[in-house]
Amino acid sequence: MNASSIALDAAAGRRARGGLPALAALLLLALVVAVAVGASAIAPWRVAAVLLDLLGLADAGDRRIRAIVVDIRLPRAALGMLVGASLGAAGAAMQGLFRNPLADPGLIGVSSGAALAAVATIVLGGPIGAVTVLGLDALPLAAFAGGLATTALLLRFGQPHGPGGIATLLLAGIGINAIAGAATGVLIYMSDDRQLRDITFWTMGSLGGATWARVGAVAPFIVAAVAAMPLFARALDALALGDAEAGHLGVNTRRLARLIALAAACAVGASVAVSGMIGFLGIVAPHLARLLLGPGHRRLLPASALIGATVMLLADCAARLIVAPAELPIGLVCAAIGAPVFLALVRRARRRELAP
Amino acid sequence: MIAAAGVTVMRRDRALLRDVSLALAPGECVALVGRNGAGKSTLLKVLAGDLAPDDGVATLDGARLAAWPLRDLARRRAVVLQHTTVAGAFTAAEVVGLGRMPHDRLDPAAERAILRHAAGHAGIAALWGRTIETLSGGERQRVHLARALAQVLDADGKAADRFVLLDEPIAAMDLAHQRATLGLLRRVAAGGLGVLAVLHDLTLAAAFADRVVVLADGAVCADGAPADVLDEALIRRVFDVEARWLAVPGGGRTLVYAGALA
Numbered sequence: 117m118n119a120s121s122i123a124l125d126a127a128a129g130r131r132a133r134g135g136l137p138a139l140a141a142l143l144l145l146a147l148v149v150a151v152a153v154g155a156s157a158i159a160p161w162r163v164a165a166v167l168l169d170l171l172g173l174a175d176a177g178d179r180r181i182r183a184i185v186v187d188i189r190l191p192r193a194a195l196g197m198l199v200g201a202s203l204g205a206a207g208a209a210m211q212g213l214f215r216n217p218l219a220d221p222g223l224i225g226v227s228s229g230a231a232l233a234a235v236a237t238i239v240l241g242g243p244i245g246a247v248t249v250l251g252l253d254a255l256p257l258a259a260f261a262g263g264l265a266t267t268a269l270l271l272r273f274g275q276p277h278g279p280g281g282i283a284t285l286l287l288a289g290i291g292i293n294a295i296a297g298a299a300t301g302v303l304i305y306m307s308d309d310r311q312l313r314d315i316t317f318w319t320m321g322s323l324g325g326a327t328w329a330r331v332g333a334v335a336p337f338i339v340a341a342v343a344a345m346p347l348f349a350r351a352l353d354a355l356a357l358g359d360a361e362a363g364h365l366g367v368n369t370r371r372l373a374r375l376i377a378l379a380a381a382c383a384v385g386a387s388v389a390v391s392g393m394i395g396f397l398g399i400v401a402p403h404l405a406r407l408l409l410g411p412g413h414r415r416l417l418p419a420s421a422l423i424g425a426t427v428m429l430l431a432d433c434a435a436r437l438i439v440a441p442a443e444l445p446i447g448l449v450c451a452a453i454g455a456p457v458f459l460a461l462v463r464r465a466r467r468r469e470l471a472p
Numbered sequence: 473m474i475a476a477a478g479v480t481v482m483r484r485d486r487a488l489l490r491d492v493s494l495a496l497a498p499g500e501c502v503a504l505v506g507r508n509g510a511g512k513s514t515l516l517k518v519l520a521g522d523l524a525p526d527d528g529v530a531t532l533d534g535a536r537l538a539a540w541p542l543r544d545l546a547r548r549r550a551v552v553l554q555h556t557t558v559a560g561a562f563t564a565a566e567v568v569g570l571g572r573m574p575h576d577r578l579d580p581a582a583e584r585a586i587l588r589h590a591a592g593h594a595g596i597a598a599l600w601g602r603t604i605e606t607l608s609g610g611e612r613q614r615v616h617l618a619r620a621l622a623q624v625l626d627a628d629g630k631a632a633d634r635f636v637l638l639d640e641p642i643a644a645m646d647l648a649h650q651r652a653t654l655g656l657l658r659r660v661a662a663g664g665l666g667v668l669a670v671l672h673d674l675t676l677a678a679a680f681a682d683r684v685v686v687l688a689d690g691a692v693c694a695d696g697a698p699a700d701v702l703d704e705a706l707i708r709r710v711f712d713v714e715a716r717w718l719a720v721p722g723g724g725r726t727l728v729y730a731g732a733l734a
Contacts, residue, residue, distance in 0.1 A: 124565070124584075124591055124600050215559040354570050356559045360522055365623070366546030366574035411560030 135409045139422040143197070143429075150196070150429040151189040155441055158184065192326035195334075196432045196446075197425040199323070199391045200401070202338045202383035204424020207398030208405065208417050209345050212352035213376050214286055217406075220398040221384040223289045224377045225266040228296035230388040231319065233262025235300050238314050239307045255318075256330075256389035260337075263385030266296060271374055282359055282373055321394040321447030323432055334386040341383035342421050348376055349413035356411065394447040397424055400458045407461055427454060473497050474549065474635050474666065478528035479518055481511075481690075488514045490690045491528070496666045498633045501658055503677035503698075504670045506687035507711060512670045513554065515687065516639050519668065520551045532635075546574035549635040550620035552613075554643070558604040564615045565600045571622030582627035589629045593656045594618035595649065609644035617641055617653065624665060632664030639670045654680040674715075675727045678702050686710055 151163045158181055166185045168174035203221070210219040221227060237258040273288045304315060351372050354362040359369050387394075405419035427450070435449040475495040481488045489511045496502055496519070504512050517523040518530050521537035530537045532548060550571065558567060568590055572583065591597045594614045604612060617638070624634035636657075642650040654676055657667050671677040677684060678698035686694040686701060688710050694701045707715045707727075714730045 124588060124597055217560075350573055353562075353566070354573055356562060357556055357567070357570065358553075360553060361551075361556055363522065363542060364520060364546060364551040365570060366543035368542055406560070411562050412566060 136415060136418060136422070139408075139419055139426070143422050143426045146426045146429040147193055147197070150193045150433050151185055153433045154184075154189060154436055156184065191328045191331050192323050192432070193429060194328075194331045195326040195390060196323050196428040198331065198335060198338045199387040199394065200397060200424035200426070200428025201342055201421035202387040202424070203394060203397040203428075204401030204405070204420035204422075205342045205345050205417050206380035206384045207424075208402035208413070208420035209348070209352070209376050209380050210398070211402055212355060212413055212416075213282065213373060215282075215356060215358070217403065218399065220395075221380050222293070222395075222398075223286060224381060225270045225289055225292045225296065226263040226381040226384045227388060227393060228293045228300070229266025229269075230259040230263035230385055231393065232266070232296045232300045232303075233258040234318055234392075235303045235307075235315055236262075238311050238318070239303045256333075260385045260389035263388060264381050266292060267377055267381035267385075271377060282355075282369065285373055285377070317445060318392045319447075320445030321392040321450070322443075323391055323435075323446050324443065326390075330390050334390050337386040338383050341379040341386075342417075344379050345376075345417045346414060348372060349417060352376075352413040353411075392445075392447065394428075394450055396447075396451045396454055397427060400454045401427060403458060404461065473534075474519055474530075474532050474637075474668075476515065476518055476525070476528065476530045479515070479525040479530060480527035481514055481518065481523065482526045487690050489518070489525070492687075492690070492692055493528075494519075494685055494692065494695070496635060496668050498635070498664050498666045499661055501661050501667045501680055501682045502669070503681035503684045504668060504687065505672070505674060505677055505684060505702075510687040511690040512687055513639055514690075516551075516637050516668070516670060520549070520637050521545060543574050546623065548624075548633075549637065550623035551637045552616045552620045552639065552641055554639040556612075556616055561603045561605060563601055563603050564596055564607070564618075567604060567615055568596075568618045568622050571619040574623065578627065585627045585629075586622055586625050589625050590618040590621035593621055593660065595652060610646060610649060613641060613644050614649065614653070621660070625660070629660075630663035630665075631660055634664070635666040635668070637668050640672065641669055642676075643672070650676060674702055674707065675725075678727075679724060 148160050148163050148167070152158050152160045162178070162181055163185060165174055166182050169182070170186070206221040207219075210221050210223060211217050213219070214223065234255055237255050241254065270285070270288055270292050273292065304312065307315060351362065351367045354365045354367050355369065355372070357365075362369050362372075384398075401424035402416065402420040404423050405416050409415045409419050428446075431449045431453055432446055434453060435444045435446045438444055438449075473495055475493075477493050479489055479492045492511070492515060494502075494515065504515065506512050514523065518525055521530065521540070524538060532540060532545065537545065568587060571590065572586065577583065578586075591600060594617045596611070596614050596618050599607060599611055599615065604615065607615065620636050620638070621631075624631040624636055626632070642653050645653060650673070654669075657665075657669070658680060661667050669680070671680070681698055683696060684694070684698045684701045685692060686706065693710065694706060704715055704717065707713055715727045717725050718728055719725050
């Protein structure tokens, strides 16, 4: 066939161009809502005014409202966005790496390692409990270090030899998670009632106690890792064809697996450190992103980060409203709200697929 | 030139390949045939650089494949494996586009021309916007072939001094597409592409190949022009099948086999 006689649909390779800006706008909207909602409700336009004031574009007026927004609500919202973005992007990266839509960052040991370190700090704590660095207490520091150390250990043990390397990593992850789980279990067995309560709440996740200092402490890790991930987008696309096939296209899959695992461990370790365990978001955010923008990682990774951040903000609103003035653990709310939405979307997508 | 010299591959104490030598020159079409388990796919993996031989060497332009940077290797040769599954709802266009991955981006017109050549050759222009999961097995094979072509073609539609290694590239295709695919590979080979294809249909292999290499029990048992190699005695010896070559009115020849099943 003659090449010039063939017309290829130029749009076929690229879908929904406006997707990312729309998701960013949605996140901004969720931010305004999240800051407006709370023990004393603030009108959204006032929130917008304070935000513009912060950018030097307007004068917010009311000092008291400004104080609530800037000192209490915004750091919490910022932390929520960072945590949501890290879980969403890391989830998408893991699913690409393991070629499995059910993969989540837990597979590379970062969550179980962080949990082990956090529980160890709670149970064995004592004097180390009082250490603070960069405005962070011992608990988040230990959790972050524990998460990274576990992933590093996994990368040593899961050293992929030849083809099937990424599957080796997965198996090593299962083994290491089991060890960390057992050690955590021993510590829980040793704990007293008060410690047990602390552990339980930590595993349900919380954005409580957010301060600008905490935001500042985790932001560099999360922002750097999430921003770096799209650099691997094309290689992850190639990996969708398989390990060997990606290698034939020039991708060093071993190196890719290590870099992705480290970036994900960095982002998720930092977010688990400050917010505890928040499951589910790492699976649901990439799924929503895929339904909206397709499987290409160049847009999937940032879209998953944006959706993760948005869902986190909205879940936090619900967490603070449902039992006000107390608040529910954010991890519970994420699952309770996210899962039904997710199920509905999966059902709809499935039906569309089956339709003639 | 992609070459294997004295290659032996062991699995525990069994030899999958024994002292195999094979060279693929630019512009040459080579068919690799043999029974199941004869070592065809293993040899293809060695030539692709996926599998390091226990003895002997596999080289591209005289340098060991293991010494080539992956990306440089990917610019010179493409591989289509037997069973490639695509994880995720990627379109044919996106999968073929991945073939351009190892290359520095050319100007848009040249990139488009390459994709057009690849899609045209593989006959998948009509499938361009479809997701892979909606395609039949034969259509998927054509998409992966187009991906390999996108990897080795230049904007002028030629592939000088490049290579493709294909493991049963036409196994799932209908009769018409099998013939069209092998025909197009021959045409691209005329522009300098070296093609190595694992094939099972000996009639098509004979029509396609400049050279046929027959593997049996991990060793090369014949290597030469189809007319010299694929005679009735060899087919009986290697495949244990009674076959006769018949001239086809209008040109070419075809193998016929005894009709009754043993």
